[in-house]
Amino acid sequence: MSVLSNEARVKILSDIIEIQSVNEKELDVAHYLQQLFKQYDIQSEILKLDGEDSRANLVAEVGNGKPVVGVSGHMDVVTTGDTDQWHYNPFKLTEDNEGKLHGRGSADMKSGLAALAISLIEIKAAGTLNKGTIRFMATAGEEVTSNGAALLHDKGYMDDVDALLIAEPSQDGIVYTHKGTMDIRVTSKGKSAHSSMPELGFNAINPLVDFIHYLNAEYNKVDVHSELLGTPTMNATVINGGDQVNSIPEFSEALFNMRTIPDFDNTKFEALFNQIKDKVATEDNGEITIDPYVNRNPVYTNGNNDFLKLAKSLGDEYFNRDLDVTSSTATTDASYLMKDKDESFAFVMYGPGETGQAHQVDEYVYKDTYLTFINLYIQLLPQYLNSAN
Ligand SMILES: [Zn+2]
Missing domain, CATH: 3.40.630.10 (Zn peptidases)
Structure with a gap:
């Protein structure tokens, strides 16, 4: 009943x-x-x-x-x-x-x-x-x-x-x-200056562009596949930065969405982002921060x-x-x-x-x-x- x-x-x-x-x-x-x-x-x-x-x-x-x-x-x-x-x-x-x-x-x-x-x-x-x-x-x-x-x-x-x-x-x-899924915010910090005197500032966009470029190049080498889940995916989906054409931007950011599998999981993606961050810091002196704000295994x-x-x-x-x-x-x-x-x-x-x-x-x-x-x-x-x- x-x-x-x-x-x-x-x-x-x-x-x-x-x-x-x-x-x-x-x-x-x-x-x-x-x-x-x-x-x-x-x-x-x-x-x-x-x-x-x-x-x-x-x-x-x-x-x-x-x-x-x-x-x-x-x-x-x-x-x-x-x-x-x-x-x-x-x-x-x-x-x-x-x-x-x-x-x-x-x-x-x-x-x-x-x-x-x-x-x-x-x-x-x-x-x-x-x-x-x-x-x-x-x-x-x-x-x-x-x-x-x-x-x-x-x-x-x-x-x-x-x-x-x-x-x-x-x-x-x-x-x-x-x-799994993962969203990462990558932020680049610079110093604003008038575009006539860029040497007084630090352009936040350049390190971010390098970051995206290096990240895509490195990720393209990843070759993993799961029979059940297929391949992981990674995409830059949002990009912001700068506010005026004659000012050196002090801030820029990019958002990335990943779909993860056990053979290339959230930890591996985070490690990859950190590796690229270090590379950019060494080469361009850029100040990049990584924030994995959605992180589902x-x-x-x-x-x-x-x-x-x-x-x-x-x-x-x-x-x-x-x-x-x-x-x-x-x-x-x-x-x-x-x-x-x-x-x-x-x-x-x-x-x-x-x-x-x-x-x-x-x-x-x-x-x-x-x-x-x-x-x-x-x-x-x-x-x-x-x-x-
Ligand atoms: Zn639901």
């Missing part, structure tokens, strides 16, 4: 989508979930992010002892973009005549988050968990820096976790490994574990087809949550919604897919834990 009807399950998703947690206000989603859990006798804890009034994680558990399965979803969403392009109110869940539920976060990833929360309630009410713990971790800040996940990792919430499910949209497939597992096997066999059954078990170029909170785990760790990114719907205008999830995932989680989590040794 379920405690929540399909109608109630859709209502919960609709309520969460109405909370406009666009890169902030995750605390409001956390309060909503806390109240919901409370009605079904599930205790939860809110963990505020340092120095943030409206941003927090929420952690709730059912069961006790080992083993522990972590289930996780982020509560933030990205901006709507140009709302004129939307055919629906982005913050009002709207069903169309094809069974699609539209709204910002319907795919990425409030449907996954709601499905996990509902499965927790149903598992607790049905008393189907005989052994172990399900730890629900709702995070803040995934879309920009993953600082909510970083906080959970640093406070030890992952230490005893044996398997992790992140309910990001996986197109009804299962992802067990993904690339690649997540690599070998996929050889019982959790993935069960997720796959139940998925094949629930969706009545052979699900892809695959890699992704997207990144998730697992970059932080799995910081201390090795490749044998059981990780799946497995949730409702198509990957391509994330961040889109008219974002949607199929109602059927959402409801099916809830039932799948209700079976998967206790079945895995009850039979684990």
